[in-house]
Amino acid sequence: MKGQDAQAPATPALKMLIVLGGIAMLSGFLVVLVDQLTKPIIEANQQRAIERAVFKVVPGATLRRNYLVTPEGVHPAGDVGSGNGITVYGGYDDQGRLKGIAVNGAGMGYAGLVYLLYGYDPDCACIRRFEVLKMTETPGLGDKIISDAGFQANFIGPDGLSARLNGAGTALENAILTVKHGSKQHPWEIDAISGATITSKAVGKALNQSAQNLLPLLAPHLEQLKRIDIAPAESPTNGKGE
Template identity: 40%
Template sequence: MSETVNIASQNPAGSTKMLKAMVGIGVLSALLIVVTFELTQPRVQQLKAEALEKAIFEVLPGAVSSRTFGVNAEGKLIAPDTEESPVSLVYAGYDSADQLVGYAVEASGQGYADKIRILYGYNPKQQQIIGFQVLESKETPGLGDKIEKEQRFLDNFTALDVGLNKEGNIANKVTTVKQGAKVNAWEIDGITGATISSRAVGDIIGSSTEEVIPLLFDNYKMMETPKANPKKNENDDK
């Protein structure tokens, strides 16, 4: 062992060169990662935007154009061209005659493996959810991912009741029940073998609709054409 130490100590130049080479390789690798990220980021963002646009039209059958609106910290709908920063976004979909089809709403929550991010379509005239898509999920292949593939489950979201009561709140909170146990229009028929994932979807939609649907229903008559603006806050002119 002493001989090895002596040999190393007699060749400090070689050790220094090796150290410099390792540092250089590390710096070059880090630089390549940063450059690659910067070059691909615009393309990644473009693909995400295209995927979102496609999903909007999927969850709002009949929509051919859309307009983005924000929801501020006070829970009010705001136009995207305002200086106020929204805390979340909703998308109004319009048909070929520029009539409002409904809204596409993003929502997310914890699933079995990780967070599940979804988009659902809301028709304010029918007071129903009329479409659903999973935007992002890491649920177990063959089990949890049935929430995005199994047609029987997806059929839950063609006319899911999210009607309001006289007080303007969701009359019956959306909830997931065991497969085959659905009896009410506001219930989601779950998936045997993917109970946690399908229940998570119900929890996500239930929480989101309680917060967002009263706001959207209150504003939809003001937004029936793409040129319309959200209802003004009564304090805006004060």
């Protein structure tokens, strides 16, 4: 075949087009087929991942509702973020009572952005838990923010981490601040991990920035989120919150 190619006139362009077109069509068919087959499974996986994180940061929650928070108001939303506004996840217990609101945040750490999901408890106006979604901090140092009991104690205590709005409702009364290890004095301060100060500060920055943006918008509409009606089919065990 090599010999033929060298002497015979060049392959006609039409043949090339047909072959490439044929291969492209075959490829397209395969990709669409696999996409159709896997799409429902992938979506279910993603929902489960979000749900797992939301239920972790909102203790007691068994149901989830998504909301889009904009300066105009708060609206129910789908799983895919729709442009302008902040997507938050309301966590409800099986009676439909609001247990807390899970919100995304991100702050610059030692080796890149630290992405968090944190749970805001409207009853005590505080942050009760946070979960790291993604980070590239040094294993053994920066990733202590997940495992260090002392650091977690900043949030887990009876009053959580204070995130109270000021009287006018325009910003936090006291900005959330990460302080040096061992010098926490106020409920809005985060006691840093010694040896992982930069990552601890990233958590503080992420929480503060996100809370400052979100809470003034969210506060006036909190009442409308307090309760939801549960459809009979929506049992807590298999509820998807959609």
